[in-house]
Amino acid sequence: MATISDVKPAEALLSNDEILRYSRHLIMPEVGMEGQQKLKAAKVLCIGAGGLGSPLALYLTAAGVGTLGIVDFDVVDYTNLQRQIIHSTADVGRKKLDSAADKLMAINPYLNLRTFDTKLTSANALDLFRDFDIVADGTDNFPTRYLVNDACVLTGKPNVYGSIFRFEGQASVFATEDGPCYRCLYPEPPPPGLVPSCAEGGVLGILPGLVGVIQATETIKLILGQGDPLVGRLLLVDALGMKFRELKLRKNPDCPVCGTNRTITALIDYDQFCGIRGQEEPAGNDIPSISVEDLRKKLDAKDDVFILDVREPHEYQICNLNGYLIPVGDLPKRVSELDSSREIVAHCKMGGRSAKAVNFLRRAGFTKVYNLTGGITAWAERIDPKMPKY
């Protein structure tokens, strides 16, 4: 693959057509010809073309960033369309890179777009980052976030960070020479399964838009050398309250990757660091389980089965198996409502929460309790196609 060449801003000349395109930038002294040339000479790498990556890539392209790299190995899913605004209905099933490329080149044909159809790993991150000036982190999991951070510190590239959860977000700029890195803020990740993903916890569709554009703004400010970037500052966004708060971030002198006595000088195994052993299966491989087919057989045979639904009330309204609803968080308080002499099948949406419920009930002395593998989603897929999936 051809390497991406270094262009100095003074050499990134603008044609008359580009001058017209960027007129609204050029007429502001904070940008001007000099600033626009800096944008054209800049090389930004976006990790992810999803929720955060969508607004990031769209706005950086519109603004005239000369070279944009995007790393994403994923395919557009129907449930992405609620928030990943670079993708459209016709793109479902296509590679996200292809879908993104179409939209970005349509917005700005002057863009030098480099796509990387690969998972970012310890084996490829350093080489990839070296070709760019700034990295914008739009990933969705802890191992990759630590990988991006460490690779940014090791290659000396600023890490424009944004993250979201339900209706709250965080944004900052890590890994500048004098500023803190992600590990200064969070030396260790939470154990796997503790913080739900967007698929499990839900996310307000607009939220990655809000946070992604903040990331695009910070990226542009770094390139232009204008304004006060979020270095040493953690911006907390509360979309429901529409409140923006700022917390001070300090560079930790004991930080293993960017501190004074660095012990991390090479990329590590981030899955191991985050406690993830291999592919995350829906939990429940080593607890008593029942398949949706076997449950159907039992119900058809009119066996005495008590179906315990451990989802939330708003999920029950979408679809249900007529189960007895006790949300998993309420189970400890309401366990006395259950009869341990009966055969109980616990289910949730996909099998994760119900596995926790089964573990809890077994520790509480229930012996005839089983986890419905795959949850009500598996039931909708294999037993009752008329049931909605969500």
Place this chain on the structure above:
Amino acid sequence: MPQIQIPSPLRQYSGKQASIDVAAKTVGEALAGLVSQHPDLKRHLYNDEGKLRTFVNVYVNDEDMRYLQKEATELKDGDTISIVPSIAGGS
């Protein structure tokens, strides 16, 4: 009275409250008061050895308590304690 802001990932363990007033003179006292009122929060904030988990940061107003006096940081009326856990969503 100082106030503790509960981040959304932890609100399911704080009776869905986003902010809780605590009568406390130090951060340590405030957090102890919080987990005694809401015991489910304890395992999310503290590990088995009773230490605050490193993926959770505690701020007094806008300063990380690690750079103040940690749990001994004194609180004034109107101070806000923020619990800021790491989140990773982006897709």
